[in-house]
Amino acid sequence: MTTNLTIKNTLPRLRSLLFAPASRPDMCAKLPRSGPDGVVLDLEDAVAPAAKAEARRQAASTAAELRRQHADLAVFVRVNPPGTEWFAADIAQSLAAELIGVVVPKLEGRTQVDRVHEALSEADRGHLRLLAGIETATGVARAAEVLEHPRVDLAYFGAEDFITDMSGVRTDDGLEVLYARSQVALAARLAGVPVLDQVVTAFGDEERFLADAAVGRSIGYSGKLCIHPAQVPLANRCFSPSPEERERARALLAVWDEAQARGEASVAYEGQMIDEPLARRARALLDE
Numbered sequence: 044m045t046t047n048l049t050i051k052n053t054l055p056r057l058r059s060l061l062f063a064p065a066s067r068p069d070m071c072a073k074l075p076r077s078g079p080d081g082v083v084l085d086l087e088d089a090v091a092p093a094a095k096a097e098a099r100r101q102a103a104s105t106a107a108e109l110r111r112q113h114a115d116l117a118v119f120v121r122v123n124p125p126g127t128e129w130f131a132a133d134i135a136q137s138l139a140a141e142l143i144g145v146v147v148p149k150l151e152g153r154t155q156v157d158r159v160h161e162a163l164s165e166a167d168r169g170h171l172r173l174l175a176g177i178e179t180a181t182g183v184a185r186a187a188e189v190l191e192h193p194r195v196d197l198a199y200f201g202a203e204d205f206i207t208d209m210s211g212v213r214t215d216d217g218l219e220v221l222y223a224r225s226q227v228a229l230a231a232r233l234a235g236v237p238v239l240d241q242v243v244t245a246f247g248d249e250e251r252f253l254a255d256a257a258v259g260r261s262i263g264y265s266g267k268l269c270i271h272p273a274q275v276p277l278a279n280r281c282f283s284p285s286p287e288e289r290e291r292a293r294a295l296l297a298v299w300d301e302a303q304a305r306g307e308a309s310v311a312y313e314g315q316m317i318d319e320p321l322a323r324r325a326r327a328l329l330d331e
Contacts, residue, residue: 054143054172054196055117056331057081058266059278060239064089065102065120065137072105077272078279081117082109086133087124087148095129099137110141119174121146125155125162134162144172144196149204151181156192172196174239177230178204183223186230195236199268200227202241217255228263240264246271256281284328292325299325 061079063070065086074082084102086095102120109118122133122145138145145168147159156175163169173194177186178201190198202220206212211219224241231238240259243252252274256267260282267278284292295312299322302310309318 054237055080055115056265057117057197057237057239058282059269059275060117060119060199060266061269061272061275062089062121064098065105066090066094066098068101068105071101071109073272075109075113075116077275079116079269079275080266080279081119081143083119083121083146085121086129086137087121092129095123096132099133102137103139107139107141110139110143117143119144119146121148121176124149125158131162134159134166134168138163138166138168138171140168142168142171144174146174146176146199148176148201149179149182150175150177150189151179152185153188153192156189156194160194174199175236176201177227178202179208180205183226186227187233190230190234190236195234197237197239198227198231199239200224200241200264201268203244215251217258224259225262232263237265238263240267242268242270243274244270246274249273249277252277253281284331288328292328295325296322296329 057080059079060081062083065084090098123129174197175195
């Protein structure tokens with residue numbers, strides 16, 4: 044198998060992806076106000092079974108209107124997982140042509156991605172980008188299989204569903220999902236797929252969100268799922284290099300370039316040895 048280490052760059056960068064129930068068009072219309080890079084009209088967890096039929100119609104009309112008013116906003120609809128009684132109707136009825144993409148949760152293998160691809164093609168929605176949700180024990184174990192599928196453009200890790208599937212217990216420090224969270228980030232990197240980090244359900248706890256986002260960024264996530272507008276500016280800040288980080292990267296590269304001109308393979312900078320991997324990391328930060 045050939046590993047692709049080039050991140051797909053045909054989508055706008057998603058530092059923040061804000062969710063709202065598709066059954067609440069009033070809430071969905073307000074999604075752009077907090078400045079998210081992308082929004083998701085949710086037909087899955089946020090919509091009761093009895094409300095899903097009407098939510099499909101609302102998702103299609105709301106998505107089209109959001110795209111008309113905010114041309115640069117990445118708008119997605121999250122459908123129910125393949126294998127559920129709602130999946131086929133979600134694909135057939137809720138996906139406006141103006142959408143950027145579709146979010147498919149709880150994917151667990153290549154066969155499921157094939158099924159999603161076929162359903163989108165049959166609905167004349169083959170142009171939509173696919174954001175794959177990895178949020179079950181099987182999904183984490185087969186994350187590489189899912190994310191290496193050529194149809195997958197982005198991914199996210201869903202910690203709440205994962206730990207429920209594991210019959211585990213969520214804790215404040217999140218150590219119970221660190222392994223799975225890291226596995227998904229690794230699989231996404233090897234597949235060349237940008238990946239979004241888990242939600243923080245305590246939407247009023249700014250400190251907790253910032254700490255959790257810092258961990259996500261440190262292990263390779265490029266953005267964060269948000270369930271409240273107040274989390275959006277925090278995510279945008281956390282997943283953007285600070286002015287201090289940019290200045291340090293420029294200074295490091297200046298020292299590195301001078302060392303290279305002298306024919307040196309490493310050089311001391313601010314008490315640490317820097318070499319090509321650190322220089323490459325500084326270049327990547329400046330490209331963000």
